[in-house]
Amino acid sequence: MFITFEGGEGSGKTTQIQLLKDALEAKGHDVITTREPGGTIEAEKIRELLVQRDGGDWTPTAEAMLFFTARHMHVETKIKPALAAGKIVICDRFTDSTIAYQGYGHGFDLDTLNAIKKVSIGNMEPDKTFILDIDVTEGLTRAGKRMEGDDDGSTEDRFERMKIDFHENLRQGYLTIAKQNPNRCHVIDASATIDDVHLAILSAI
Numbered sequence: 001m002f003i004t005f006e007g008g009e010g011s012g013k014t015t016q017i018q019l020l021k022d023a024l025e026a027k028g029h030d031v032i033t034t035r036e037p038g039g040t041i042e043a044e045k046i047r048e049l050l051v052q053r054d055g056g057d058w059t060p061t062a063e064a065m066l067f068f069t070a071r072h073m074h075v076e077t078k079i080k081p082a083l084a085a086g087k088i089v090i091c092d093r094f095t096d097s098t099i100a101y102q103g104y105g106h107g108f109d110l111d112t113l114n115a116i117k118k119v120s121i122g123n124m125e126p127d128k129t130f131i132l133d134i135d136v137t138e139g140l141t142r143a144g145k146r147m148e149g150d151d152d153g154s155t156e157d158r159f160e161r162m163k164i165d166f167h168e169n170l171r172q173g174y175l176t177i178a179k180q181n182p183n184r185c186h187v188i189d190a191s192a193t194i195d196d197v198h199l200a201i202l203s204a205i
């Protein structure tokens with residue numbers, strides 16, 4: 001089984017992936033966890049280009065192709081072999097992140113993204129996806145990110161405000177993805193306590 005966790009910043013993916021791994025292992029399953037962008041030596045190198053501040057000033061098309069290049073390597077050299085060996089694979093982010101962040105968040109054309117996806121990973125889809133849904137401000141606070149007006153009271157907050165709008169757009173994007181894929185996607189209220197979120201995930205599994 002291939003399980004992915006999705007959501008905005010600070011939605012609790014890392015926390016819940018570890019709890020789910022522990023719960024599944026306690027039932028005797030062989031589980032590996034991995035993440036995107038990254039998960040293999042080559043894909044982790046691409047991750048540096050994408051997430052580090054000095055990684056590069058990529059055009060939107062180049063950025064999308066880098067995410068899918070990393071994903072191609074990850075799928076072919078780690079995820080598929082692990083699934084073939086009978087393991088449960090739990091992945092922190094996958095294609096839905098690109099659709100939500102680059103597509104709904106940054107406005108990259110969804111048809112083009114889906115075309116790049118087709119070339120990169122074919123029809124590879126998770127069996128189950130948990131979308132951890134949380135109020136944008138709460139998620140960013142949890143993640144320790146700066147928000148509109150939280151520094152020196154300056155009114156020069158256009159950039160930060162744009163960031164809030166961006167995060168709102170990607171949150172709505174995730175909810176749209178969930179509506180389009182009701183069998184695969186489970187939207188989980190991530191504002192609940194860590195234990196309650198875990199129970200909701202276990203119940204869906």
Ligand code: T5A
Pocket residue numbers: 007008009010011012013014015016036037051067092093094095097098099101102142143190191192193194195197
């Ligand atoms: N990206 C990625 C794209 O743009 N396109 C793509 O295709 C892909 C794959 C990668 C970045 O790359 C972008 C998205 C991202 O910007 P990442 O490494 O996945 O980022 O990092 P983030 O998503 O930013 O992960 P975070 O660490 O911010 O969030 P998590 O993992 O969702 O949250 P977690 O578990 O670390 O929790 C954050 C804090 O909240 C607490 C935790 O203890 C922790 O302190 N917490 C809770 N507190 C209260 N109640 C709960 N229920 C809590 N659950 C967790």
